[in-house]
Amino acid sequence: MIIVVTGASGFVGSAVCRAARAAGHQVLALGRRRTVPADLIAGAPYLSWDLADPEARPALPAPFTHPDAVIHCAGLATDWARPEAFHRGNVLATRGALAAFPETARFVHLSTASVYDPRRPTVMAREDEADAVRHTDAYGRSKALAEASVRQARPDAVILRPHAVYGPGDTTLLPRVLQAVRRTPCGPRLFAIGDGRQRLSLTSVANLVDACLLAAGGRACGTFNITDREPVVLDDVLRQVMAAHGLPPTPVYLPLAVALPAARTAELLARTTLPPPPAGGTSITRRPRLTVYAVRHLAHERTLDLTAARTHLAYQPQPTDLEPALRRN
Structure with missing residues (x-):
């Protein structure tokens, strides 16, 4: 496949680039940094591109003008930033990616489980439980708005909702x-x-990357929770x-x-x-x-149901070993 990965200079986006290259796909890496180390993205061609700026689009090299898939990993993931920074990094950047690749065969959008209601426990939540949530925090609100933009522009898109992503390169x-x-x-x-004693669904970056590539190469559309196989305490x-x-x-x-x-x-x-x-x-x-x-995200159970991802994406999370990920990278 010919794949464009946004947010390729970040934790998840760079991991997607490396896995896609290892699988033999042609990859174009996009990110806001001016340059990135070649090994971070497995030698994929790289373009610096602020997707939130409609005037900043660079010329795309062939054959990436009409890719088979766009995996949109770009976004501002933190619990502390100004609301306008969240809106720019998550909503405007997502709309920019949609506008830049309107005819892409597959559009995969990386969202977050933070779109579920943080004020109450999330107990093996299904994807429809995020509908009509009134977000009190700017991050969750911006990610919910980004999801809405994807659904409006690309009803055939895949939206992935991981929770608490960890692994080599984790900065959060x-x-x-x-x-x-x-x-x-x-x-x-x-x-x-x-x-x-709260149970939590965590997501290893390896399992999330697998889900991204399954979504890019499959035919299913819709929204899917993505976590490790079993919750932890x-x-x-x-x-x-x-x-x-x-x-x-x-x-x-x-x-x-x-x-x-x-x-x-x-x-x-x-x-x-x-x-x-x-x-x-x-x-x-x-x-x-x-x-x-x-506080709200740690005080309650945060577990997600994987039935939809297993059924429609053929997602089979691999067993994970937390120990290596618990040390500084």
Whole structure:
């Protein structure tokens, strides 16, 4: 196949490029960075392209003017940025990709399980449970709007919803867990939310990449949850993280009734005492240590049903070993 991958300079997009090249496909990598290391995208040709800017389109090399598939991985994935940054990075960039490749045979859009309601538990949720959710956070709202843009422009598209993607090159999940470690008189402690027995569906980047390529090469359309084979228990994962980094495996859990007001206060202080994040993104030093988004997503069960993906995409998630992914890359 001839495949265009957006967001190729990022964690998931670069992994898709490498896997597609290894499978023998012709790949064009697109990203916002000016350049990327050749090995990051397995030597695929690379174009710097801000999809949110309709005037920025570069000339596409043959044969990528009419690819067989576009796998749209570009987006702003964080819990702390200005609403306009989320809108630009997720909504406008998605509309830009749709406009740039209107006649592509397959359009695969990488969304997120954050489109489900963060205020209540997500228990083996099916895809239709995200319908009519009123999002209180800018990230979830922007991803839901991006999904709506895809459905309107390409009813035949595939939308994938992973949750908590991890693996080699992860710049979000594991770093945020380690940031929650605090020095106390009793030694390092990892502070978490809830009681630790919450079940979570995680998604290894390897399984997500498999789903992307299955969607690109298949005939199914619609929206599909994508996770690992089985959910995990939060406390088990956190203890593995601590052990992998030589820290005492003793998470300290804060009840939601305590953590949520603390997160609201932290966000308020961040907005009033720190410069605002830049319009195009966000710096980790400007982010509060605790956010409402993170609290809500950790306080409840977050598990997803895979029946649709297994049935229509022939998705068969491979068993995963968390241990290697729990160390810094």
